[in-house]
Amino acid sequence: xxxxxxxxxxxxxxxxxxxxxxxxxxxxxxxxxxxxxxxxxxxxxxxxxxxxxxxxxxxxxxxxxxxxxxxxxxxxxxxxxxxxxxxxxxxxxxxxxxxxxxxxxxxxxxxxxxxxxxxxxxxxxxxxxxxxxxxxxxxxxxxxxxxxxxxxxxxxxxxxxxxxxxxxxxxxxxxxxxxxxxxxxxxxxxxxxxxxxxxxxxxxxxxxxxxxxxxxxxxxxxxxxxxxxxxxxxxxxxxxxxxxxxxxxxxxxxxxxxxxxxxxxxxxxxxxxxxxxxxxxxxxxxxxxxxxxxxxxxxxxxxxxxxxxxxxxxxxxxxxxxxxxxxxxxxxxxxxxxxxxxxxxxxxxxxxxxxxxxxxxxxxxxxxxxxxxxxxxxxxxxxxxxxxxxxxxxxxxxxxxxxxxxxxxxxxxxxxxxxxxxxxxxxxxxxxxxxxxxxxxxxxxxxxxxxxxxxxxxxxxxxxxxxxxxxxxx
RNA sequence: GGCCCGUUGGUGAAGUGGCUUAACACACAUGCCUUUCACGCAUGCAUUCACGGGUUCGAAUCCCGUACGGGUCACCA
Numbered sequence: 126x127x128x129x130x131x132x133x134x135x136x137x138x139x140x141x142x143x144x145x146x147x148x149x150x151x152x153x154x155x156x157x158x159x160x161x162x163x164x165x166x167x168x169x170x171x172x173x174x175x176x177x178x179x180x181x182x183x184x185x186x187x188x189x190x191x192x193x194x195x196x197x198x199x200x201x202x203x204x205x206x207x208x209x210x211x212x213x214x215x216x217x218x219x220x221x222x223x224x225x226x227x228x229x230x231x232x233x234x235x236x237x238x239x240x241x242x243x244x245x246x247x248x249x250x251x252x253x254x255x256x257x258x259x260x261x262x263x264x265x266x267x268x269x270x271x272x273x274x275x276x277x278x279x280x281x282x283x284x285x286x287x288x289x290x291x292x293x294x295x296x297x298x299x300x301x302x303x304x305x306x307x308x309x310x311x312x313x314x315x316x317x318x319x320x321x322x323x324x325x326x327x328x329x330x331x332x333x334x335x336x337x338x339x340x341x342x343x344x345x346x347x348x349x350x351x352x353x354x355x356x357x358x359x360x361x362x363x364x365x366x367x368x369x370x371x372x373x374x375x376x377x378x379x380x381x382x383x384x385x386x387x388x389x390x391x392x393x394x395x396x397x398x399x400x401x402x403x404x405x406x407x408x409x410x411x412x413x414x415x416x417x418x419x420x421x422x423x424x425x426x427x428x429x430x431x432x433x434x435x436x437x438x439x440x441x442x443x444x445x446x447x448x449x450x451x452x453x454x455x456x457x458x459x460x461x462x463x464x465x466x467x468x469x470x471x472x473x474x475x476x477x478x479x480x481x482x483x484x485x486x487x488x489x490x491x492x493x494x495x496x497x498x499x500x501x502x503x504x505x506x507x508x509x510x511x512x513x514x515x516x517x518x519x520x521x522x523x524x525x526x527x528x529x530x531x532x533x534x535x536x537x538x539x540x541x542x543x544x545x546x547x548x549x550x551x552x553x554x555x556x557x558x559x560x561x562x563x564x565x566x567x568x569x570x571x572x573x574x575x576x577x578x579x580x581x582x583x584x585x586x587x588x589x590x591x592x593x594x595x596x597x598x599x
Numbered sequence: 600g601g602c603c604c605g606u607u608g609g610u611g612a613a614g615u616g617g618c619u620u621a622a623c624a625c626a627c628a629u630g631c632c633u634u635u636c637a638c639g640c641a642u643g644c645a646u647u648c649a650c651g652g653g654u655u656c657g658a659a660u661c662c663c664g665u666a667c668g669g670g671u672c673a674c675c676a
Binding site for chain 2: 134135136138168170171173174236239243250251252253254276278296299300301302305306307309310312313314315317319320321324339340341342343344345365367368370372374376402405406407408409411412413414415432433434435436437438439441442443444445446448452490491551561562563564565566567569570576577578579580581582
């Protein structure tokens with residue numbers, strides 16, 4: 126049996142939304158589950174869409190996600206080059222081979238003629254399809270036209286009757302009528318192959334055994350198979366995966382939220398958490414577990430359990446998964462995903478490293494992504510706090526004024542500003558004002574933080590600093 | 600418009616003819632715990648699997664039709 130090989134084949138657009146990433150993860154998992162290899166191939170046959178630095182961007186993203194590339198543009202591999210624009214002669218050779226075999230033909234039709242055909246089709250309300258005008262040109266005619274410098278493309282000859290059937294690992298049997306298949310272009314007039322053609326050639330030449338891609342290719346797959354058959358090549362296993370939708374149930378776009386991996390990453394979501402969440406989106410393991418490391422995923426991943434229906438990207442669930450990973454973070458990593466956001470939002474110049482470290486760590490269990498640290502800590506960075514109605518109501522309770530007065534005095538008496546001494550001050554207040562529980566902590570919490578919830582009070586007060594606390598108590 | 604695919608709670612989903620009076624998780628609500636929040640625990644949240652028929656002793660699961668949603672019909676990938 127052949128070694129399992131899968132590939133991720135993005136266009137270098139410099140942007141990767143979570144749907145693409147999920148496909149890459151699935152491809153990686155299928156390969157590694159079978160002890161196989163994962164290949165990165167850059168599909169840049171559309172020169173107009175090329176973006177500078179996109180390849181590095183892709184490498185960077187995959188690396189962050191702990192997806193290891195076995196072969197690719199920046200790796201060694203015996204099937205290279207791995208960038209399609211560097212493989213042009215190969216496609217030309219195979220396209221011409223196809224012509225010789227009578228499975229493809231030269232087409233000299235101009236844009237104008239095609240445009241007219243298209244208009245005609247529109248007028249008659251039928252789907253446009255190339256009419257095979259150049260299909261039966263004689264050898265002499267072809268040579269003549271080429272000699273005259275006429276531009277040409279190479280088109281694949283499609284059967285006009287019959288039905289094509291193939292088996293998809295997640296969708297099952299797919300049948301498409303052959304008469305619906307257009308004589309598609311294989312080689313464009315600029316000498317570049319079309320995506321469809323380059324894809325088949327490269328997948329075969331690179332030994333790809335499992336083709337995993339979005340289900341927008343379901344209908345085109347019979348064309349791929351015809352190519353494999355024409356060359357007498359073994360067809361790969363097809364695994365089409367459904368789409369990831371935005372919260373509004375529509376296709377993901379920049380409009381409906383943070384659809385891109387980098388956006389999420391920059392907001393302080395952890396790559397492991399994103400990967401974990403994405404795999405569970407439209408796929409489920411046999412057990413009820415939901416938190417998996419990459420190694421565990423590799424062990425248990427079974428592509429036949431991928432769901433056929435599209436799934437909605439749910440940021441709330443991602444938050445939950447991410448919070449789970451954040452809780453387990455060591456302090457350095459926690460600092461990495463939070464401090465940059467703090468620095469951006471607040472002036473930290475008078476804060477010590479120790480202070481920042483402590484601030485971040487008391488909120489470790491309270492945030493679900495790095496940037497959330499900003500909103501949750503704003504009480505440390507403003508002079509005045511305003512109380513909402515709920516707080517005001519609580520403050521109007523009997524005895525709170527006295528409690529606060531006592532507490533203020535105890536704070537003033539503190540010589541050395543430590544968490545322990547602050548805790549002692551609270552305990553002394555408890556005795557002297559003879560209040561306890563909620564009636565003790567709540568007035569202090571509200572008056573010093575402006576909120577009814579938060580981390581341990583002594584820690585919070587410690588970080589606020591004596592001066593600010595005293596100011597707020599007045 | 601033709602063709603293809605899909606439809607289980609707000610979300611992700613399990614379920615492949617009887618064990619299902621439909622798991623589990625997120626979200627939400629309530630209670631317990633806690634100074635509070637979070638954590639943790641407990642409880643509630645689809646009398647029902649888009650709808651209508653059919654097959655069967657029995658259907659979310661099989662078949663047909665309808666509705667809705669999406670995809671596809673490029674010298675884009």
